[in-house]
Amino acid sequence: MAKGGEFMKRFDATSLRRTILDMAYSGATVHIGCAFSIVEILAVLYRNHLRFDPADLESMTRDYMVLSKGHGVMAQYACLRELGVLSADDIGQYFGDGTRLKGLADVHVPGVEATTGSLGHGLSVAAGLALAARLRQSKQRAFALVGDGELNEGSIWEAVMFAAQFKLDNIVILVDENGFQAMGTTDEVMSLGSIQRKFEAFDCEVLSVDGHDELALDEALTRLLGNADGRPKVLVAKTVKGKGVSFMENDNAWHYTRLKSDTYAAALAELGGEKV
Amino acid sequence: MRNAFSDALMAAAKSDPRVLLLTGDHGYALFDAFRRECPAQYINCGIAEQNMVGVAAGLARGGFFPVVYGLAAFVPVRVMEQIKIDICYENLPVVLIGDGAGFVYSHLGNSHQSMEDIACARSLPALQVLSPGDRYEMSACMELAFRLRQPVYLRMGKSDRGDVHGGPVRLESGEMLCVRKATAGRALLATGSMLRTAIELIDEGLDAEIWSVPSIKPLNLETLQSIAQRHHSVFVLEEHSVLGGLGSCVSEVFASIPGAARVHRIGVEDRFSTYCGTYDYLLREHGLDGASIAQRIADPDMRKA
Numbered sequence: 001m002a003k004g005g006e007f008m009k010r011f012d013a014t015s016l017r018r019t020i021l022d023m024a025y026s027g028a029t030v031h032i033g034c035a036f037s038i039v040e041i042l043a044v045l046y047r048n049h050l051r052f053d054p055a056d057l058e059s060m061t062r063d064y065m066v067l068s069k070g071h072g073v074m075a076q077y078a079c080l081r082e083l084g085v086l087s088a089d090d091i092g093q094y095f096g097d098g099t100r101l102k103g104l105a106d107v108h109v110p111g112v113e114a115t116t117g118s119l120g121h122g123l124s125v126a127a128g129l130a131l132a133a134r135l136r137q138s139k140q141r142a143f144a145l146v147g148d149g150e151l152n153e154g155s156i157w158e159a160v161m162f163a164a165q166f167k168l169d170n171i172v173i174l175v176d177e178n179g180f181q182a183m184g185t186t187d188e189v190m191s192l193g194s195i196q197r198k199f200e201a202f203d204c205e206v207l208s209v210d211g212h213d214e215l216a217l218d219e220a221l222t223r224l225l226g227n228a229d230g231r232p233k234v235l236v237a238k239t240v241k242g243k244g245v246s247f248m249e250n251d252n253a254w255h256y257t258r259l260k261s262d263t264y265a266a267a268l269a270e271l272g273g274e275k276v
Numbered sequence: 277m278r279n280a281f282s283d284a285l286m287a288a289a290k291s292d293p294r295v296l297l298l299t300g301d302h303g304y305a306l307f308d309a310f311r312r313e314c315p316a317q318y319i320n321c322g323i324a325e326q327n328m329v330g331v332a333a334g335l336a337r338g339g340f341f342p343v344v345y346g347l348a349a350f351v352p353v354r355v356m357e358q359i360k361i362d363i364c365y366e367n368l369p370v371v372l373i374g375d376g377a378g379f380v381y382s383h384l385g386n387s388h389q390s391m392e393d394i395a396c397a398r399s400l401p402a403l404q405v406l407s408p409g410d411r412y413e414m415s416a417c418m419e420l421a422f423r424l425r426q427p428v429y430l431r432m433g434k435s436d437r438g439d440v441h442g443g444p445v446r447l448e449s450g451e452m453l454c455v456r457k458a459t460a461g462r463a464l465l466a467t468g469s470m471l472r473t474a475i476e477l478i479d480e481g482l483d484a485e486i487w488s489v490p491s492i493k494p495l496n497l498e499t500l501q502s503i504a505q506r507h508h509s510v511f512v513l514e515e516h517s518v519l520g521g522l523g524s525c526v527s528e529v530f531a532s533i534p535g536a537a538r539v540h541r542i543g544v545e546d547r548f549s550t551y552c553g554t555y556d557y558l559l560r561e562h563g564l565d566g567a568s569i570a571q572r573i574a575d576p577d578m579r580k581a
Contacts, residue, residue, distance in 0.1 A: 060339060107366050113337070115361050124327040125362055128334020131319075135296075136339065155358075158327035165322070 011043035011082055013214070017244045018271045019078035019091060025264045027095030029103055033242035033254035035074040037178040037211070038145060041237050044217040045143060045174075046079045049225065054083045057110050063140055064129045066113045068122025069147035069176060070105035073112075077101060080111045120153025122146070123173065127159050130171040141225065145174045149181025152190045157202070160232065164203040167230035172221070173204070175234065176211065178241035180252045199234040211237025245270050277435035280411035281373075282306055284418035285343060289314045292341065295422070298332055299345040300325045302375070307345075329355045332370050333362035341369050341422070347381075348374030348390035352397050352429055359427070364402040369425040372397075377407075377433040378469060378515035379549070379558040389558075391544045395520025397429040398493045404449060405493040407431040407522075409471030410440040413490045416447035420491075424449065431492075433515055434555060437472035440488065450496040458485035462573070463507045463537070465489050467522050470513035470542075476566055482573065484511075492522050500529050504536035511540045511573055515564060518543040540576045542569055 016039050024032045045065065052062035067076050077094075080086045086101070093099050101109060104117025113129070116122040126144035133140035150156060163171050181189050192198055199206045207224060209216040217237065224233040241255070242248030245267045259267070286309060289295040297310060298319045311318050321328035325346055332342040344351055351374050352359050363370045374393050381388035397405045406421060406428060408414040414432075421428040440455060447453075452465075455475065462484040466474040471488045478486060487503065489495070503510060510530070512523035523541030530536040544562050551561060559565040563572070572578060 114333075115365050118357060118361055120326070121330055121358065121362055124330020124358075125334040125337070127327070128331035128336075129338050130334070131331065132335045132338020132340055135316075135335075142334075155324075155326040155330070158322075158324035159330065161324065162321060162327050162331060166319075 011047045011079060013039050013043055014244070014271055016043060016075065016078040016082070018268070019081055020074045021259070021264065021267055021271060023074050023077060023091050023094040025259045026092055028258045029074070029095060030256045030258060031071045031074065031103065032257070032259070033248055033252070034069070034072045034147070036243045036245065036248065037239040037241045038069070038072045038075045038176050039078075039244065040212045040214050040217060041145060041174055041176065041239075042075050042079050044214050044221065046083070048218055049221050050143065054085055057085065061138065061140060064113050064126060064142040066116070066122045066126040066129070066142065066144045067105045068114070068116050068126070068144050069119065069150050070116030070122065071103070072145070072147070072176070073103070073105045076105065076112065083111070085111045119147070119150040120155035123156055123159040124162070126171055127163050127168060130163070130168045131166055133170055134166075134168065141170045141172060143172045143174060145176060147181070148175060148177045148179065148186050148192070148195060149189070151175070151192055151195065152181070160199065160202045160204065163232040168232050169228050169230050172224060172233040172235060173199070175236045176239055177236055178239045180241045180255070182255060184252065195236050199236070203231060204234045205229065205231040206234040206236060208236040208238065211239035212243055277408070277411045277414050277432070278306060280414040281418065281432060282310060284415050286310055286313060288418070288422050289317045293317065294340045296335060296340050296342045297345060298328050298342050300328050300350060302347060303345055325350050325355045326358050329358035330362050333358075333366065333368055336363070336368035336370050337366070343371045343373060345373045345375065347388060348377035348393045348431060349388050353390065353393050356396050356400075359403070360400050363427050364400045367402045367426055370427055371421045372427070372429045373432060374429065375432045377431045379555050380434055382555045382558045383552055385552065386548045389549060391517040392520065393429075393431060394492055394514070394516050394522065395524070398520070398525065403427045403429055403493070404491070405429050405431065406490055407433070407467045407492050408490050409466065409468055409488050410438070412439065412441040412443065412445050413447070413453075413488065416445050417490055420447050420449065431468060434469040437469055440471050440475055447490055450491050450494040452496055452499045453488040453490065454485070455488050456484070456486040458483060460506055461508060463487060463503050463510045464513060465503070465510060465522065465526060466513040467492060469515050470564070473564075473566055473569060474513055477570055477573070480566070480570070482570065484573070489522055492525060495525055495529060497529060500526065501533055504530050504533045507537045509540065509576065510537045511542055511576075513569065514543045516543050517546065519546055538576075540572070542572055
């Protein structure tokens with residue numbers, strides 16, 4: 001457990017969720033549930049797997065983190081705040097007039113690799129980044145975090161075919177399988193059946209884990225990254241939309257609902273226990 | 277003209293290994309030499325244009341200079357949003373080639389004909405739009421496109437209509453090339469395949485100044501102002517819709533020039549092709565053959581029934 005304690009020190013999930021909550025409240029924004037579901041995935045990536053220098057985010061040796069589900073961007077902002085890339089003002093003045101952080105991932109923000117939010121774009125860009133690394137004989141990897149709703153987009157499957165065809169085993173596709181998309185559950189709207197089997201059918205190596213179990217995520221990523229067999233890597237993370245705040249969990253209203261003073265206070269109380 | 281394109285592409289790829297050719301499974305025969313001589317720089321992305329443009333963006337961000345090749349109906353039109361968000365917003369050095377623009381695929385029907393690509397492309401910030409009219413302009417456009425290191429759309433239309441220039445030309449962004457001088461009166465501004473048509477009209481006795489417009493965006497405003505003020509009528513010729521193409525560009529600029537010439541947009545009216553037929557047949561169907569254009573210039577206010 002000593003290892004576990006050390007492991008959890010940086011990018012504490014509760015602390016990240018609190019940053020998201022603060023941003024969402026100060027900016028009166030939506031997409032809270034969408035950000036909460038990917039907190040542990042990003043925490044594990046930033047803490048243990050992404051190789052980059054926060055002081056040199058454009059380095060040609062960095063790993064790429066492409067948030068293809070750009071509407072979860074507050075979770076990435078929270079990580080970038082943790083790294084010191086974003087300031088307290090960036091968080092506190094979220095959505096203020098003339099500020100730089102938008103409600104969807106934007107390439108002009110330091111640490112953000114692609115402009116997404118229009119779904120189905122990021123994975124192709126990540127495939128291009130992975131191919132560029134391959135052509136330069138660089139050891140860089142490209143991580144792309146996609147939503148399960150985003151898998152409706154045909155371009156996602158174009159990108160998966162491409163990654164398999166070009167044997168991009170330096171790309172890792174992380175699927176946030178929270179079971180919801182904008183207007184309902186994924187099964188109600190556009191059922192994909194088994195996401196794992198879909199990606200396997202496209203010749204990817206796929207593992208599925210609990211997307212809120214950081215040790216499981218870490219182990220799965222280590223395993224996938226260690227197997228350079230030519231197959232693109234996919235980690236299906238089964239998650240809970242709105243994870244971390246009881247009244248938001250699995251309530252799709254928190255795709256769209258804005259915090260008010262009472263819901264903010266109630267959510268903060270649930271996230272306040274481990275305040276650093 | 278197609279040889280000029282593939283020669284320029286090959287020369288660029290040979291001189292810089294960062295130049296990559298991406299194709300959406302198009303370019304049969306056109307890329308034979310490229311595939312033979314630069315195999316590592318040839319990437320067939322399959323019939324998946326959206327992904328191809330996103331991949332190009334990633335490659336550019338990763339240090340490469342991708343050239344994305346497709347038919348104009350698909351690149352840029354089918355993938356406008358990827359071009360806008362993945363490439364233009366980041367101002368990435370990607371050259372997009374739209375081949376077969378206009379009525380080139382006359383027998384295949386409207387899916388493969390492209391009358392709206394200029395209108396689409398020129399609305400995107402950061403994207404320069406080039407449209408060469410002969411092989412010398414093609415070479416100059418390719419040279420410029422690689423020199424710019426920013427997003428470029430290069431429109432390649434009917435390519436076998438013959439030369440206009442007597443030898444190599446050099447092109448800067450926005451530059452218009454005067455091909456036939458006239459003192460005053462009428463000017464013809466033509467782009468792509470219509471440049472050759474304009475020259476043929478002169479050869480048949482029409483008295484007009486002729487400007488080639490290989491750079492549709494940006495446009496050189498000083499040159500346009502001079503044209504607007506020296507002539508009473510300017511005819512814009514393009515194998516593209518009159519909505520949003522070069523004719524629209526010129527009209528927009530002239531609208532704010534005091535005493536500017538009248539602009540007559542000669543292009544494809546706002547409709548699809550009705551029938552199948554040769555390229556020349558379709559030009560006639562749309563009133564873009566030499567005789568129809570001559571008639572229109574002689575009587576600018578006449579409208580086709």
